[in-house]
Amino acid sequence: MLLKGKVAVIFGGSGAIGTAIAKVFIREGAHVYLCATDLNKLQNIAAQLHQFGGMVHTASVDVLDSQSINNTVAQIVRDTGGLDLIINATSFIHNQGKEILELNLDEFVGGINPFLTAQFNISKAVVPFMGGVRGGTMISIVAPSARMAIPGHLGHIVGCAGIEAFIKALASELGPKNIRVLGVRSHAIVDAVQAGSYTRELFESKAQAMGLSIGQWLEGAAQSTMLKRLPTLSQVAETVAFLASKHANSMTATVVNMTAGAIVD
Numbered sequence: 001m002l003l004k005g006k007v008a009v010i011f012g013g014s015g016a017i018g019t020a021i022a023k024v025f026i027r028e029g030a031h032v033y034l035c036a037t038d039l040n041k042l043q044n045i046a047a048q049l050h051q052f053g054g055m056v057h058t059a060s061v062d063v064l065d066s067q068s069i070n071n072t073v074a075q076i077v078r079d080t081g082g083l084d085l086i087i088n089a090t091s092f093i094h095n096q097g098k099e100i101l102e103l104n105l106d107e108f109v110g111g112i113n114p115f116l117t118a119q120f121n122i123s124k125a126v127v128p129f130m131g132g133v134r135g136g137t138m139i140s141i142v143a144p145s146a147r148m149a150i151p152g153h154l155g156h157i158v159g160c161a162g163i164e165a166f167i168k169a170l171a172s173e174l175g176p177k178n179i180r181v182l183g184v185r186s187h188a189i190v191d192a193v194q195a196g197s198y199t200r201e202l203f204e205s206k207a208q209a210m211g212l213s214i215g216q217w218l219e220g221a222a223q224s225t226m227l228k229r230l231p232t233l234s235q236v237a238e239t240v241a242f243l244a245s246k247h248a249n250s251m252t253a254t255v256v257n258m259t260a261g262a263i264v265d
Helices: 017-029 039-052 066-081 105-110 113-129 154-177 198-208 215-224 232-242
Strands: 007-011 030-037 055-060 085-088 134-142 179-186 252-258
Touching: 007 017, 007 066, 007 113, 007 198, 017 030, 017 055, 017 085, 017 105, 017 232, 039 055, 039 113, 039 252, 055 066, 066 113, 085 113, 085 232, 105 113, 105 154, 113 134, 113 154, 154 179, 154 198, 154 252, 179 232, 198 215, 232 252
Parallel strands: 007 030, 007 085, 030 055, 085 134, 134 179, 179 252
Antiparallel strands: none
C-alpha cells in the first residue's frame, strides 16, 4: 500500500476528481477526510466509498472562509494528531467565452480570486500541522490554461497561471519544513461529466456555441492532443497517489503535465 496509515484531507471531496482520488487513496491505505460545502452530498459519497473498505470521514467546509477552514482542519488534527496529505481539488464556476470587450471586471476576477483564495486558505490552515519528521505533501489539481493562449479565457488563464506560480513559490518556503508542494495539470477529463462534474456547464456552453454535443466537443479536444485522447479520472487519481507516495519524495515545486501532449513542457 502506497499510503498506508497516512491522513489525507481532500478539499473538493464531493467533486468527480476528489471522489476518484479518494477511491485510490482508500485502496492504498490512507485515512481519508472528504471536505466540501454540501455535507449531504459528502455523506452520500462516503457511503459509496465505504464499499472499498478503509476509513472515510466527511466535513462541511467553505474554503473561501478562513475561519471555516481553520475550524475544520483543527478538528481533523484533534482526531488524528496531524496531517500527511492535502489535496486541493476545488473549483468554481467562472466565465469562459467572453472576450475583453464583453467581459466585465467581476467576470474577469471570478476566474482568479476564488481559486487563489482557496489555495491560500487551505495552505495557511494546514501548514502548522505538517512537516518535520512526519513530512507532508500538498497537491493541487489545475486546469491546463496557464500555458495556453485562448480567446475568451482571460480570467481563467490568469487564474491557472496564478495557481501554478503559487505552487512553486510555496514549495520554496515549505521545502525546509519537509513539506512538498506539487500540482497536476490535467486537460479536460473525458469521463468527468458522466461522473457529475461541474464542468458539464462549462463544456456544454462551449459545445453549443460550436453546434456540437458535449461528446463531440470532447472528441475534438482529444484530437487536438498528441496522443489523440484525454486523461481519465482514474489516470488523474493514480498519478496523484504516486505523487503523494514515498516514490515521489524528491519531487516538489513541480506541476505534472497530464495534457496528453496538448501542452509541451
